[in-house]
Amino acid sequence: MGNDDAQCSPCRRNAAAGESRPEPKNDEFWQRPAMAEALKSRDFGKVMYAYRYEHRPVITQAALGRWLNMTQAQISRLERGAKPPSDLDKLAAWALTLRIPEPVLWFRLPRRNSEAPAATPSRVDFGWFGGRRRSSGLNTDVHAPLSVDSIRENIGLFRGLDNRFGGGHARGIVGAYLADEVAPAMHSHRTGRDQVEFISAVAELNQLAGWMAYDVGDMLSGRRHLQQALQLCQRVGDHALSAEMLAGMSHQAAHARDGAASVGLARAARDTAAGTGLAALESETAVMEAHGLALVRDKRGSVAALRDAEDAFSRADRVEHPAWLSYYDAAYLAAKMAHCMRELGDLRAAERFARRSLEMSAGYDRGKLFNTALLASILADLREIEEACAVGHDALRLGRKLQSARTQLYLQDLAKRLHRHQAVPVVAALGEELAAIGISFGAAPTA
Template identity: 40%
Template sequence: MLTDPLRIPADVWSDRVVCELLSRRDIGGLFCRLIRLTGASQTRIGAAVGLEQGYVSRVLGGRKITSIEVLERIAKGLDMPDESRVALGLAPTRWPCHHDMARPAEQRQSDTPVDRRWRDDLRAAVRLWEGDVNRRDMIRQTAFASSSYTLPALRWFTAPSGPPVNASGRRTVGQPDIDTIREMSATYRRLDNQYGGGHVRDTVARYLHQEVTPLLTDGQYDTRTGRSLLSATAELTQLAGWQAYDLAEHGIAQRYLTLALDLARAADDAGLGAEILAAMSHQATYLGQAAIGIDLARAARQTARRVGLAVLAAEAYVMEAHAHATARDEGACATALHQAERTLDRADRSGNPQWLSYFDEAYLSAKFAHCFHALGKASPAERFASRSLNMDERYVRGKAFNLALLASVQLRRGEPERACTIAAEALTLTAQLRSSRAVRYVRDLQAQLAPHRTRPVVRQFITRVDTALGTRR
């Protein structure tokens, strides 16, 4: 019936193409995409948004819509979520329109986040896992947007406590179920470090969808058990996001990390929340979004301090330092690195959670090296990159990263042949991994060495990269 509401699946609004169309205010393209995704006719679209079919046809033909009144009617008729309204240039319906990322963090934190309940977060997570496992295009093609990290981080600090986390389903959930999820997380994390995110990324998504979803949606648990269950789920969801990030699936990684943060908030697990914020900062900086990387690192640090996790606070400092280095702010970078060293010196590691075990002296040295390398300071970069190789051999991907970093530093120091020798070790490890980040570092080295290809050693390395990696980019 034309009078019935037009039902658009929630995942449509995170579709990469839809997001791009909204940002360009391309309503004709939006209508065309909705028709393709939902099967609705022009008449059906028109009825939903209060426009004649002929007008819809002209919009599909290229007519531009600039009237805010008409855009509001379309947004309301399509029941757009606030994030989509903002992308279209309209005010959100549930929080004040102070979404500009260019404003200072202090001002942005006065915004009021959407009041989400834990069941809303749960439903969103279940939809994501299901769509990911079923390889739905609207999820798999999600694009990364730095502004999409603003609201979850703000919600982390300011959202009020929701209703108790309990349920009265048919299946009793107990500590053994939670322990199993944590054991699986530890196993998947070990495989991720040893073989790369692509080795078990799909397996983790299936485990969340097939094993964890029934516990959450059909389980019977009290508040204490419910919080533990959400915490364990958030930890595994964060790992899934990290693996997607390692595979350069940045949009879907962002969705996983965002939902992991919301689940950690519902579980009242501030330590895990700080770790997730640090991971979000890591991704943003990697993608060149230094400003959001700095904000997220500071949010992680404040949270880590609140719960007394000094090691995690030190990690947040180095994440902030790396973002400052990416922005070429040498003074702020130096300050953050100094604070990271001081904080780590005072840290008591005895009470650290298992998921924080990777942060050690080698990891810290690698981050220092990245910072100095980004700032063009080859001598300290070489010193710290060399130190970073004194590491736990189980972190194979991390060693590939650190070798590639040291090779890049040697090249900057004017030692292309020495760089090739070190890069050859990185290539050997990278060829065994399923990690787009590792491949990117080696390919970047290959490109940087190209001006020196008249040297036999360099030419041999460039050829070896193509042989080992083939078409991998």
């Protein structure tokens, strides 16, 4: 007997136990408070939990697991996990299986073949590379040739995800795109300007992959990607992008508190940027040098480099910014200056710059968290505890949706700076919220 026509007894028993194929739900189901709150959290583990408990009878973890080709234990771990799942292939597959409508999701579902426009651009929609899948049962056969425009369009999409949700959100997708789509295309025959533009675009993609790796704490991969990007830029004589890669390496060295390396890389970046005609790039490389010098306690040199950075920025024209430098604005410069002033012990100047750094453009959620946590930590050092905790709560709220190891480091730094005040009620209350995400008051920071 075909189960499409009628169910056998075991199948009827399974359906009664909530193990039949998921049926489409009406709008009211997805708007129920528990379901809406779970979707708002951008955590599919919470979505699974709410989905099960909005059914009567409640769907078991084992039944949900059978629908999603997972074990009961895997469902349980996802529902209890502190870190939301981030594999966008899996998220899309789960959403399609549970028939969750795209308008309520925080990511886009892949197009079906029948839904694809006649001329499908080579574009990434959360893991769908120009129509060719790396793996998964979900598939489409359309594949447009890889071009500079398509790579840069995808870089723009990836950058947006990275800035809003952290490097962990789409890092796997970027790695797959590099390996499966871009690397094979490197062997295509291109000449002249086409080759220069293509290789520079691949360098930008490697740069983004490097920042994503760095953001999740994989410093080795981050450095390797930036070195690869630098080699590509040098290969085609792209001096501006070469300077940007060197500046990125300097930034990462400063993050690791290797001041000497940071200074050396920043000076190489400044030398390379000098002939590009990009004042914003000159400003960025100068402020990177200032940060490295602050780390090695060269106050005079750091202040001089900060002046150079301000002067160059005053000459910068936003129109001149290439896409890969669009993040560098007054707020970014102010944040770097705040870091420098804090390292040099001028906390009041650091506070002024940190407040200025919060005047940010929309879409840089991770950067806003960094700058907010920076201000909170400076206020903690100034012993303005009430405001430090209030700003700390803002940073914590921003951090809940981010998949970023640096987020944890910024919040851990704040916790350390509040260590000596943990008996104060407002500090204790913040400490409880930090503890809920695995951050505790550690030893007080060294000077």
